[in-house]
Amino acid sequence: MHPLDDDIAAIATAPGAAGLAVVRVSGRGAIALADAVFRGRRPLGAAGSHTLHHGRAVWPETPGAAAPMPRPAPGTPLDEVVAAVFRAPRSYTRQDVVEFSCHGGRLPADRVLSALLAAGARLAAPGEFTLRAFLGGRLDLAQAEAVADLIHAETDAARSLALAQLGGALSSRIEALAERIADAAAEVEARVDFAEDVGGIEVPVSVTAAIAGADADLAALLEGAAYARAVREGVRVPLIGRPNVGKSSLFNALVGEERAIVTPEPGTTRDRVSEAVEIAGVRVTLSDTAGLREASGPIEAIGIARAREALDHGVAVLWVVDRSEPLAVEDRAIAARLAGKPAIVALNKSDLGAAIAAGEIDALFDGAPHRVVAVSATGGAGLPALRAALAELVGADGAPGLAGAVGNPRHADALGRARTALARALAAARVSAPGEIVALELREALGAVGEVTGRAVGEDLLERIFSRFCVGK
């Protein structure tokens, strides 16, 4: 893990032509370092917290490590900047921070960063500013992860999920749960301590009720997890089916533009074409694929291999069937390949008549989850129902809302383990197992719950989480 007390600097904004670019420096020596490259009306060392200062960024006097070639002479102007001063602990990292607003574009911010590095700052690792915010106690781990989620949000729902988590909506639910479990553990432990003979304490009903209550809270917390995860990560749904059933036509209709080529000839689509649409706040990446059959040439064979791959990798599938013809052998082969994946069956070309009964499709699924929707890709009939089925597929219906929801699989995994430990604690209490065992399971549950907010996490997990961030955040 990186040291906490050195001075780190990075460009906090995305590269490219833009109005502004921000260079950030944080650490005990941040203000002195900033002063080494800043020329304004007065030095930043004399500035109060949360103040702005107009001036120039210049190449520093101090000979340092990193420098572009050729090395500019000390005092060479690099850009006109505004310096924002944040003094510890009232800053993002809880350390002294200076943010230079430079002109946008690649070079101005790049030169200011080089100047700071030359003056003695170290280039920040990805997420290192936020890591300091976490280690400084400004954010808990769930909130720090929300920062990354907010940056990567692609839909408004993903943005509000992340913002609620950053605001502590999830953390406060987790803290309340942790307190409940800790109380139950303390109660059991107190009885163990006072028990006269080893083993055999009676766990009082109030404690078993509290454990069951905590478990019910956990179950409620996890209820909307699948949907929240879909909102956070998006989902991929390939359109598959035999040739000429209207996959490309349906893909175009869902995407709302003529993205894929449509012809009356079977075998039109060879490559995989993907496009994202937003359904119930979820970024759904649809991909049109080549019709599945015995390939008639090498290009089609590659397309079919890609279609199979899309089917195997997708967590769900949109299977397009031509309803105007009886089910073909290829259809049955595709059904067999779905392997229990959540599927939506689009009975397309329903404007041409129905040669397939709904029951025939159900029989192919043999109880596996699926939805059948009659549509006409060219006529538009059934498309709203198809979108509703996709919303159901991503778990939007019946999800209890996004505030405080568990969208991060790391959190869901930890909470799942907490439930398992609580179940073991309850089972132990019911058979009057030694109190130590009940207490041990409760402590285990507490540890798992604490992983979400980072009360109990190892350094390698922190490395893994923060390395997902951008540099400068």
Ligand SMILES: Nc1nc2c(ncn2[C@@H]2O[C@H](COP(=O)(O)OP(=O)(O)OP(=O)(O)O)[C@@H](O)[C@H]2O)c(=O)[nH]1
């Ligand atoms: N009447 C009618 N025709 C449709 C419908 N959907 C597609 N078609 C027609 O069916 C033919 C094949 O459509 P495509 O969308 O190219 O079918 P595909 O499944 O992508 O075919 P491949 O790429 O060859 O596998 C075209 O002539 C479409 O106009 C529909 O709902 N009703």
Ligand SMILES: [Mg+2]
């Ligand atoms: Mg096609």
